[in-house]
Amino acid sequence: MAISMPACTVPAVGVASRTGTDGTNADAAHAFHASTGAVGAAVIDGISHSDQLHALVPVLAIAAARTAAIRWPLAGLLTAGLLTCDPGHDGARPSAxxxxxxxxxxxxxxxxxxxxxRAYGWDPQLQLLTRYTTDHTVAAYxxxxxxxxxxxxxxxSQIRVHLTDxxxxxxxxxxxPCGHLVLQQDFDV
Known part of the structure; x- marks a missing residue:
């Protein structure tokens, strides 16, 4: 799952995804163009597989992207996190x-x-990909x-910070810096 957003003029957004090896997809991406001209985008990588998670992950991506465009990315991240906090009546604990x-x-x-x-910047002139995020994993720590x-x-694969917390x-x-932005889940580039 990846979102690519070029430049800081009028952003164009592209999304690519593939179904998981078990025939389902626990990942989602969404971009929202606000009336202010801001674009919010989110990539959500669900952890594990369940019917509840598969239903929730697209909602998380929409909520995070829309909130990011209107109130900044941290607010979008926290909004998505709130939607994962309560396991619900069935006790399912979605994680992403x-x-x-x-x-x-x-x-x-x-x-x-x-x-x-992860988030990467792409410089087409230099043919250079720059990673801007660090993993919140035990390995990185x-x-x-x-x-x-x-x-x-x-x-x-041991995550230190999930949306849940x-x-x-x-x-x-x-x-x-402004430029081509690629948001992606944790598979290697």
């Missing part, structure tokens, strides 16, 4: 990670993320404190 962005002409692009969903890569990599203090945010 997300990256949310806001593009507005003449302003830096803003990002907020939780988990290992261990690597930051000098643990050997082969040991740290064993924990690459994201707060303003645990979410990460960034201002990045």
């Amino acid at each position: 990670v997300a990256v949310v962005a806001r593009v507005q002409a003449g302003e830096p692009t803003t990002l907020a993320w939780a988990g290992d969903a 261990l690597a930051a404190y000098g643990i050997e890569e082969d040991i740290a990599d064993e924990f690459s 994201v707060t303003p203090a645990t979410a990460h945010q960034a201002l990045i």
Whole structure:
């Protein structure tokens, strides 16, 4: 699942996705063009598979993208997080990670993320892809404190911050230069 948004003039948005190996898709992407000209975009990567999660993930993407366009990406991320907090009457505990962005002409692009969903900038002139996010995984935490890569990599799928527990203090945010923006789930580029 990826969203690509070029430049900070009039953003054009493209979305690509594929069905998972079990025939379902626990991921979603959405972009919303606000009346102000701002564009909010979100990629949600559901963790695990359940009917409840498959139904909820597109709602999370829509809520996060619309809120990001109107109130900034952190608000979009927190809104999506709130929708995952209550397990409901059946006890299902949906879990997901997300990256949310806001593009507005003449302003830096803003990002907020939780988990290992990612944002990249693409410079077509230099043919250069720049990663702007860091994973909220145990592996990234261990690597930051000098643990050997082969040991740290064993924990690459253990997420430290999910949408379920994201707060303003645990979410990460960034201002990045205008340009081509690619939001993606955690598969490798």
